[in-house]
Amino acid sequence: MPGRSDTAPGRPAPGTPGTAAPGTAAPGASAADAAAADVLSAERAHLAAAREALRRMREHAEGLSADMAADWVSRQYLESLLDQRVAALADQPDTPLFFGRMDRDGDTARDNPDDESAAALDADEPGIATMHVGRRHIHDDDGDRRPLVLDWRAPVCRAFYQAGPADTMGWRRRRRFGFSGGELTAFEDEPLDAPVQASALLTAEIERPRSGPMRDIVATIQPEQDVIVRAELGRTVCVQGAPGTGKTAVGLHRAAYLLFTHRERLARSGVLIVGPNRAFLGYISAVLPALGEVRVDQATVDDLLGAPTGAEPAAVSAVKGDARMAEVLRKALWQRIRKPEEGLVYTRGAAKFRLADHEVRETAAGLRGTTRYAAGREAFAQRLAHRILVLMEQRGEAPDDRVQDQVARSRPMKQLVEAVWPKVTPEMVLHALLSDAATLRAAARGILTDEEQAAILWPKPPRSHRSAKWTAADRALLDELADLIERTRSLGHLVVDEAQDLSAMQLRALGRRCAAGSATVLGDIAQGTTPWSARSWAEVLGHLGQDGQVTELAVGFRVPGSVLDFAAALIPHIATGLxxxxxxxxxxxxxxxxxxxxxxxxxxxxxxxxxxxxxxxxxxxxxxxxxxxxxxxxxxxxxxxxxxxxxxxxxxxxxxxxxxxxxxxxxxxxxxxxxxxxxxxxxxxxxxxxxxxxxxxxxxxxxxxxxxxxxxxxx
Missing domain, CATH: 3.40.50.300 (P-loop containing nucleotide triphosphate hydrolases)
Incomplete structure (x- = not known):
């Protein structure tokens, strides 16, 4: 991330004895200037060595083959992994490979960047003296595979962001680097046992003009941001972030950190970034690839639930987006089960086995509402088939499970199941609910008012669910129904940005996608712009079905104070109490x-x-x-x-x-x-x-x- 710096070769870098032109001290320079020039020259040599090592790592990855795989499927999977590895090792010449360095207490920390002790990775390893912190791990190709740069996500690198006078964490000095493009131009040293002073290089990097999409912030992560980034995978974190506090970047960096720390687990379960629109996703699209994470899905809510094909007034969407609709939909679905009008007769050879209508009714009642609709339908057939098997055994036969499956798949059974527990789709159920006043009244009685029912009832219903024009609010209802029919697959981790703008039903849809995982929830209550915008984060987390800790980022680093103060005059009118x-x-x-x-x-x-x-x-x-x-x-x-x-x-x-x-x-x-x-x-x-x-x-x-x-x- 560090790019243009206001500290250029030949000009002093704040907090250092000074910097000089590449590798040399200016004529007549002081001993301090000469020492600074030597340090800068050594760091440049380390950068060159790291870039060469990265090139060799990539060549090695490109030379690996998937031919040793046992079968075609395994070979395809291995080739995909190798392609991802090669992509993750891509060098970006205008991006520095490291942005910081840490030196230990004592005499073991020297200004030689190639100190052999940098091979230690464990924060508790007493031998580690110096480490360079960057976007990815880079090691030499000698026998020890000595690390030249440590990935910022490694546990030992936490000290780069957290160490300070209150707790040096065993380190003596933090060094930041200034770059122009990919060239190292300056450095700045910060004694960790001294009072904290503003870093000119850090400030310059935060204020550096934008060009193109959002870039990563690994060089400028603040201690309070780092705590959020490194939160455990099992914790759902909710970030209330004012404009310019970096909440979006923090969420993306947390995703990168979790992928680094729990690579194998999240490779199976998946990580998804959900943003408000395609323009936003395009804006953030370069962040994770720059951090070496090239396989993270990004989507809008419409991508997940389906793009709307119709439109409706906001007041109607507000009713449909209300959490009460979940109960209305549940009742509407289970009302599809009908009372049996007759029992079941199953013929096997010359024998006939009969179940009375009350037995069929009892079986359906015992299953209704206890499981997903589709699973209940399958269980209904199997339980009736099991009752038939009991009748067979009572006649002296010895049927097995294969016979039960034959009964469950028989024509009489299929006809009965379809009559009592019909197969449905989400579109069929929602079409019936929104197009028929009696159906809606039966499902919404005691839940929605008469006025609310009238608002969501279609004035001119389409002839079938196939011709319906579904709105964005309808899509969330269809997703709720789909989950009531069959369980939605859960991801390992979900990052949701601008979450305050989502309706309760949309939040429930996202919550289903991290029901067995965790989430990073980002937003700003003051920036809620929809009629159904949340008024509190407790409300958002409740709809997501997640127990999460709310952290507030109230200090902005990007938006100028005069601009933020001007806009803040609106706060009392849009977010009381914030x-x-x-x-x-x-x-x-x-x-x-x-x-x-x-x-x-x-x-x-x-x-x-x-x-x-x-x-x-x-x-x-x-x-x-x-x-x-x-x-x-x-x-x-x-x-x-x-x-x-x-x-x-x-x-x-x-x-x-x-x-x-x-x-x-x-x-x-x-x-x-x-x-x-x-x-x-x-x-x-x-x-x-x-x-x-x-x-x-x-x-x-x-x-x-x-x-x-x-x-x-x-x-």
Whole structure:
């Protein structure tokens, strides 16, 4: 992750005696300057050795063959593993292989990066004196396979993030490195037993302009973030994170850490990242591959549940998304079981075996609601077949399990089961529920009010479930029904971002996918923009079915303080009781608020000026006005991309972003057009505006023709 640094060769690095041009001290330099130049030269040599070792590791992996596999299936699986290994060892020349170094107490810690004692991996190993911390493990190819770089996720590397004056963890010094592209340009030493001082290299890396998708934060993880990242696999962690606190990055790094620590287990059960939209997933897509994790699935809720084919008013979706619908669906499904009108007659040779209708009824009643619907249907047939076997035994026969299976699969049995316990699909059940008032009334009695039932009942029902246009809320209901019919497979770990925006039924759907695992739940209650947004994390965790610890990240590292303070004026109006976030960066001059007569034209010229600066530019506009702003940019001849539900808008530094797609994104410079229109466009419009105003890392320009919302100007 460390890239451009403000500390360049030939200029002193804060916290060090100084740095010099590559490998040499400047003429007339002091002894301290010369010593710093020697250290920098040695570290560069270590970097070159590490890069060469990585190249040999990759060549070795490419030379491995799956031919020794015993069969075709095993060979395909082994080839897949080898391909993943090769991909994980890919070198990125503009990315440094290590970003930090730790030196032990005592005289054993020397400035020679190639100290043999670095071979120790165990934090309790007394021989370890020096370690370089990077994105992946790199070892030499000698007999000892001496590590040149340790993976940041290794237990011993925890000290790089946690050691300090209160607990040095047995280490003497932390060293950070500055890079330009892939070239090491500076270093900065921090004595761990001295009072903590601001790190210029760390600050420069946090504030470094964006280019392209989100990058990893392994070099800048803060102690409170590290605690979350390294939480045990069995723990569900919920992170309430204000804008700019790095909650999304923390969640992704936790996924990478768990995959490193529990590789074999999670390779079987799987890890899934769930984001709010495709643009967001495109934005975060490079983080895990940069950390060597090339096989982690990413999806939106629509990807998991099915893309909606219909639309409906938000008020209707709010009722369908309510947790009470789970009981309505359960009742609707089990009401499909009918009262037997007759018993069962099974013929075997000349003998006939009869079960009375009350026996069939008792069997169905004993199974109803005790298991999944499909499993109950199968058990119903088997239990009736077993009763027939008992009758056979009473006549002196000696039937076995094969005979029971024959009875269960016989035509009379199939006809009876279909009449009493019919085979259904989720679509059939939901279609019947939403299209027939009597069916809905029977299932929702005492659960939904008459008004709520009327709201979700289709005014013009489709003729069949095959012609139904399912909305996003319907998709969550179908998923609930699918699980009531057959159990949903659980993953090992689920990372859910922007979780506050999901309905109770959508959360239940995600909870089923980590029922036997754990989750990392990320979001910000203040950024809840849907009518059904959660009001507390206890509510979210309850719907997920997870017992989790809620951790708050309230200190922002990315959003300038002046920008965050401006947006925080909305907090009392959108998240009562939530403390206002604060930023470690004052951000003087980062905020501009300007009234103008022609917002699209002024926004285009402002964006053009910002393109003259370093970094990305986001023009965030009311959804209904995206076309007008795009036209203004085209008229001015300004190259730009446009984000939509199907595109990430990659390839251009300037992006036009509809306000509803801004969540989770980040730009160096942001221009917000017409805040009042953004706030007025939806029920929780002020929360949407809060999201929009907190996307800037370097500067925010607010342009408006209509008066600003009163919440921004009060006081």
């Amino acid at each position: 403390a206002a976030p604060r930023s470690l960066r004052p951000g003087a001059g980062a905020l501009t608020v300007r009234q103008t007569g022609d917002v699209p034209k002024d926004a285009a010229s402002t964006a053009a000026a910002l393109l003259g600066l370093e970094g990305t530019v986001g023009l965030i506009v009311p959804d209904a006005e995206a076309g007008a702003h795009t036209a203004a940019l085209e008229a001015a001849g300004i190259a730009h991309g446009v984000l939509d539900l199907a595109s990430t808008g990659e390839g251009e530094r300037l992006q036009v972003v509809p306000a509803t797609l801004a969540k989770g994104l980040e730009f160096d410079h942001v221009v917000v057009a017409e805040p009042a229109a953004i706030a007025a466009a939806e029920e929780r419009g002020l929360a949407r505006l809060y999201v929009v105003l907190t996307r800037a890392v370097t500067s925010l320009t607010v342009l408006h023709s209509a008066p600003l919302p009163a919440a921004l100007t009060a006081g």
